[in-house]
Amino acid sequence: MKPQPINEQYLLPTYARRQIAFERGQNATLFDEAGNDYIDFASGIGVNSVGYANPRLSAAVADQAAKILHISNLYLNRNQAELAQTIARLSGSDAQVFFGNSGAEANECAFKIARKYGEKRGRYEIITLRNSFHGRTIAALKATAQDKFHEHFGPFPDGFTYADDLDHAAKLIGKRTIAVMVEIVQGEGGVTPLDKDRLLSLAKLLRDQDLLLITDEIQCGVYRCGEFLASQIYGVKPDIFTLAKGLGGGVPIGAAATTIKNALGFGDHASTFGGNFLATKAALVTLEILEGLRASGALGRTIDYFGDRCRATTLNFPTLFTGVTGIGLMKALVAKDGAAQKAIIDAAHENRLLVLRAGEDRVRLLPPLTISLEEIGEGFERLDRACRSL
Ligand SMILES: Cc1ncc(COP(=O)(O)O)c(C=O)c1O
Incomplete structure (x- = not known):
């Protein structure tokens, strides 16, 4: 990925940024400037609760901005x-x-x-x-x-x-x-x-x-x-x-x-x-x-499916993970140690899946609450691919 043509000289270097430049998103899927798609299990650190380009939210924001x-x-x-x-x-x-x-x-x-x-x-x-x-x-x-x-x-x-x-x-x-x-x-x-x-x-x-x-x-x-x-x-x-x-x-x-x-x-x-x-x-x-x-019960169904996929991933890769922690759509896969944590997070990004770290050994997952079952399935397939590559 080409680094962004923004000169970091003018920003205080308080963040370690990955060299990915996103342009737009649709629910829990993001697209970079080259058009590559990413599944988002991070939500901008738990912020994007209703996903990207939510039609009701964007219409309300536009309407309010016009007043x-x-x-x-x-x-x-x-x-x-x-x-x-x-x-x-x-x-x-x-x-x-x-x-x-x-x-x-x-x-x-x-x-x-x-x-x-x-x-x-x-x-x-x-x-x-x-x-x-x-x-x-x-x-x-x-x-x-x-x-x-x-x-x-x-x-x-x-x-x-x-x-x-x-x-x-x-x-x-x-x-x-x-x-x-x-x-x-x-x-x-x-x-x-x-x-x-x-x-x-x-x-x-x-x-x-x-x-x-x-x-x-x-x-x-x-x-x-x-x-x-x-x-x-x-x-x-x-x-x-x-x-x-x-x-x-x-x-x-x-x-x-x-x-x-x-x-x-x-x-x-x-x-x-x-x-x-x-x-x-x-x-x-x-x-x-x-x-x-x-x-409507949709959030409950999403939580159940997401939790099942978390557990399955940790069971499929026992050399990388020791378990799952968290509640609802605030989850972490507990990695074996800090080195495994870092390797998994890097490999997930290489497979175009956004995840977060937490603590010294955890891979934190905070997807948009509106994430679809298809997006969850696709995200965990990418995570499996990332884990297999290690
Ligand atoms: C539990 C908790 N409290 C407070 C904060 C601080 O929030 P902010 O970064 O919006 O100031 C955070 C941010 O990660 C948080 O997770």
């Missing part, structure tokens, strides 16, 4: 209000929502809600889990309990403590603790679902002490695991949950939702672009599509 893109939060915004109402309804809670533009921004809002809630009791500390990932802003980085992300960027704000697991989190609760924050399925850390019983007992412990459970559902939420929130699958009711990635179907949007009534007040928080007409319209239509997909 108003942005008006600021100084005026009423019907899309934003309707989206907040939809998020509350789908979450089965009385939540109020603040909109930002990214996952990290959603989490920053969650930290502020928790700190304000704890202020009167002198509580501000948030406990997070080892191998978590909560974003790249300074506070979200500090909440991310992986030392490798912290190098170069200190000093960090106080008020974050790390627990090895949920039992340890329960033990760490002290007089300064205000919240425990978890990903229901840890994404970047390795696609690791939390233990249900332990999470339920931690949630009860927190509730009994009037402390908060924050679920970062930025990667695992918005139907990625089969329900609107992954916490709904666990039967857990968070006090605060955060969303981003798949929410706008590719248009940037983040949301922090809380069941604490008026948790933030006038002047406490703001975001210039947050929840603008374009992003909230895109999210409204994306949620409409996904709610329908879930209600």
Whole structure:
């Protein structure tokens, strides 16, 4: 593949880009500038929840662009209000929502809600889990309990403590603790679902002490695991949950939702672009599509078939894989080791299949939720071919 004629001299080199230049896509199939097709098991890292060129989403975005893109939060915004109402309804809670533009921004809002809630009791500390990932802003980085992300960027704000697991989190609760924050399925850390019983007992412990459970559902939420929130699958009711990635179907949007009534007040928080007409319209239509997909049973069928093919692949190549992890369409094939992980990911790309890494030994699969059974079949054939070549 010819490298793109874009001069990297003008970009900060923070990303390791594969030399593939995509031009367009159709559902879960992408086409590069030379017209080669790729099957997408990555969704732009869990973002393209309704696939590429979704006719309903692209029509809504075009329609909104022809009216108003942005008006600021100084005026009423019907899309934003309707989206907040939809998020509350789908979450089965009385939540109020603040909109930002990214996952990290959603989490920053969650930290502020928790700190304000704890202020009167002198509580501000948030406990997070080892191998978590909560974003790249300074506070979200500090909440991310992986030392490798912290190098170069200190000093960090106080008020974050790390627990090895949920039992340890329960033990760490002290007089300064205000919240425990978890990903229901840890994404970047390795696609690791939390233990249900332990999470339920931690949630009860927190509730009994009037402390908060924050679920970062930025990667695992918005139907990625089969329900609107992954916490709904666990039967857990968070006090605060955060969303981003798949929410706008590719248009940037983040949301922090809380069941604490008026948790933030006038002047406490703001975001210039947050929840603008374009992003909230895109999210409204994306949620409409996904709610329908879930209600029709199509999402469930896709999840079953995708899971079957994951298991079959790991069984067919026992020298490369040791198993499958994850929930719904948030899956990882566990590679034998880091070298196998890298070789499989490279070979998949050579066979025109997009996959992601997670943790030190996992091949993460986050296909669009609208992926067809044919696209899944074709993707796994390419993965089989990639594995046979190793
Ligand atoms: C669980 C989780 N939280 C937060 C983030 C940060 O989101 P963003 O990159 O949109 O700031 C991510 C991104 O990968 C994530 O997976």
